[in-house]
Amino acid sequence: MLNILPLREQLPLKLRAIYELYGYKKYRMDKFEPYDMYRENKSFLKYDGIITFTNPNGRLMALKPDVTMSIVKNTADSAESTKLYYNENVFRLQHSNGEYSEINQLGLEFIGGESGYSQAEVVILALRSLEAINNNFVLNIAHMGFIASLLDYAGITNGNREECLALIKQKNTHGLCEYACKYALDNRSTEALRAVIGISGNFKNALEKLSGLAVNNSMKEAVDELSDLLRAVTEVGMEKKLQLDFSVINDPDYYNGIVFQGYIPKTPRAVLSGGRYDNLMRRFGKAKNAIGFALYLGELDRALNTTEEFDTDLLLIYGDAPSWQVVKAVETLKASCDSIRAEKNIPVGIKAKKTIYIAEVI
Amino acid sequence: MLNVALPKGRLGDKVYSLFASIGYECPSMNEDNRKLVFESTEKNVRYLLVKPSDVAIYVERGAADIGVVGKDTLLETTPDVYELLDLKLGKCSLAVAARNGWIDDVSAPLRVATKYPNVAQTYFATQNRQIEIIKLNGSIELAPILGLSDVIFDIVETGTTLRENNLSVYTTVAQSSARLIANKSSYQFKAGIIDDICRRIEERL
Numbered sequence: 001m002l003n004i005l006p007l008r009e010q011l012p013l014k015l016r017a018i019y020e021l022y023g024y025k026k027y028r029m030d031k032f033e034p035y036d037m038y039r040e041n042k043s044f045l046k047y048d049g050i051i052t053f054t055n056p057n058g059r060l061m062a063l064k065p066d067v068t069m070s071i072v073k074n075t076a077d078s079a080e081s082t083k084l085y086y087n088e089n090v091f092r093l094q095h096s097n098g099e100y101s102e103i104n105q106l107g108l109e110f111i112g113g114e115s116g117y118s119q120a121e122v123v124i125l126a127l128r129s130l131e132a133i134n135n136n137f138v139l140n141i142a143h144m145g146f147i148a149s150l151l152d153y154a155g156i157t158n159g160n161r162e163e164c165l166a167l168i169k170q171k172n173t174h175g176l177c178e179y180a181c182k183y184a185l186d187n188r189s190t191e192a193l194r195a196v197i198g199i200s201g202n203f204k205n206a207l208e209k210l211s212g213l214a215v216n217n218s219m220k221e222a223v224d225e226l227s228d229l230l231r232a233v234t235e236v237g238m239e240k241k242l243q244l245d246f247s248v249i250n251d252p253d254y255y256n257g258i259v260f261q262g263y264i265p266k267t268p269r270a271v272l273s274g275g276r277y278d279n280l281m282r283r284f285g286k287a288k289n290a291i292g293f294a295l296y297l298g299e300l301d302r303a304l305n306t307t308e309e310f311d312t313d314l315l316l317i318y319g320d321a322p323s324w325q326v327v328k329a330v331e332t333l334k335a336s337c338d339s340i341r342a343e344k345n346i347p348v349g350i351k352a353k354k355t356i357y358i359a360e361v362i
Numbered sequence: 363m364l365n366v367a368l369p370k371g372r373l374g375d376k377v378y379s380l381f382a383s384i385g386y387e388c389p390s391m392n393e394d395n396r397k398l399v400f401e402s403t404e405k406n407v408r409y410l411l412v413k414p415s416d417v418a419i420y421v422e423r424g425a426a427d428i429g430v431v432g433k434d435t436l437l438e439t440t441p442d443v444y445e446l447l448d449l450k451l452g453k454c455s456l457a458v459a460a461r462n463g464w465i466d467d468v469s470a471p472l473r474v475a476t477k478y479p480n481v482a483q484t485y486f487a488t489q490n491r492q493i494e495i496i497k498l499n500g501s502i503e504l505a506p507i508l509g510l511s512d513v514i515f516d517i518v519e520t521g522t523t524l525r526e527n528n529l530s531v532y533t534t535v536a537q538s539s540a541r542l543i544a545n546k547s548s549y550q551f552k553a554g555i556i557d558d559i560c561r562r563i564e565e566r567l
Binding site: 136138140170171172174175200201243247263264265266267268269270 | 422423424442443444445446447448545546547548550551553
């Protein structure tokens with residue numbers, strides 16, 4: 001039965017099966033939330049606005065723009081770890097055209113896990129999720145701890161960090177040189193930042209280069225964490241799909257540790273995005289650590305949809321035949337084709353692989 | 363096949379010569395016709411000629427893998443793309459200009475005529491100046507002459523147009539030149555050829 005579903009519809013089922021296999025439980029989200037929570041954490045949802053409305057009690061409510069924040073808010077700060085996955089539609093107001101949009105997010109969160117294994121598991125599940133979409137994919141990984149430490153080392157103060165992170169995200173080395181002049185960075189730091197931007201491709205080689213740039217303990221810890229991750233991913237034989245690439249770094253107010261983004265060919269944006277977000281947990285007053293990712297299935301619509309050449313396999317034209325004869329004809333013919341469409345006259349704009357008249361079959 | 367979006371016009375011609383000189387030539391580009399797509403199967407590259415302000419959109423949405431666009435447009439539209447190289451072509455600056463001898467009346471909001479409403483907004487916000495944006499699409503220089511605006515916020519190349527219209531630069535805000543940009547997803551799968559182009563161009567510059 002699964003086979004008749006287009007890949008776009010099969011995918012959520014395939015992914016659920018993967019996540020359930022690893023012990024994740026489905027999380028069902030309420031669609032409405034008091035707006036206050038988002039006002040305080042607006043920058044977590046950097047690009048888009050939130051759709052708001054007033055409820056009958058005069059309270060300002062939001063249509064949920066994101067799942068992770070709801071999960072973070074609703075998890076108890078108990079000792080056990082929580083593994084959840086979700087498949088929800090979230091709502092945003094797009095600044096670019098002022099339109100409301102509904103976005104399908106499918107993802108998972110591992111909250112409260114011990115850090116080493118939890119990130120290996122989540123990264124492997126991210127790899128498996130991408131694999132379920134297309135065999136040709138890459139997962140780019142970076143480490144926020146390394147970058148934060150490098151910026152400290154370069155003496156870049158809080159006010160100027162965002163500008164520097166934006167340049168790294170763009171792989172903008174010429175812009176970085178201008179930046180270094182503007183803020184009078186020393187040569188060693190400038191070279192290190194340039195080298196970080198230049199790192200890409202094969203994870204193992206890139207990690208060696210990164211290791212050469214680690215000048216203090218927190219940078220070395222970050223490199224160790226990444227090489228542990230590589231070792232773990234090698235166990236499932238998917239290490240070739242990992243790339244070290246610092247253009248995937250995210251907002252340091254929420255993310256720390258590893259962050260990653262997944263790409264498949266023919267989709268212009270990343271289809272998977274995630275990372276360790278202990279800092280977001282702290283903002284909600286939770287002591288636990290957390291890591292997770294989300295897939296943006298809407299991005300895949302074009303890549304996955306194979307447009308069918310025909311609207312129907314068989315077109316049956318029944319003219320003035322009585323309905324019992326049409327039913328009988330459909331019953332006999334349906335075994336011989338994938339789809340059958342009965343019409344009184346030849347319909348306009350319907351493409352059928354084969355057209356037959358009822359007189360030919362009775 | 364690598365899709366390259368080039369801005370139609372003088373800058374695009376210069377950029378194509380640069381690409382041709384580093385071994386990515388496409389003979390059909392030299393034919394005098396109105397075609398917009400030129401393909402070289404031998405070099406595995408396809409050039410698309412698009413309106414300069416649309417290059418970033420083609421690249422951001424993946425219709426082109428890489429493209430060449432002015433920094434001024436990047437500042438205005440902030441597309442989510444990689445900015446890999448400064449080609450140092452088409453240099454100009456983004457500046458505030460006004461009529462010769464103009465005196466700023468700080469007691470009133472400043473009326474700014476511009477093609478770059480976002481960059482202007484951001485710049486004047488850093489100056490704590492209240493402004494009124496008048497979005498125009500061309501002949502910006504006309505606005506202060508007719509009293510439509512107090513100042514203009516536009517690109518200045520040689521300054522000849524300003525001079526001939528009795529205008530002069532008041533403040534220079536940013537420098538611009540042509541940049542090589544790449545789609546983030548395309549880069550993951552075509553890094554080999556894109557890096558090769560970057561490396562060869564860098565050697566040229």
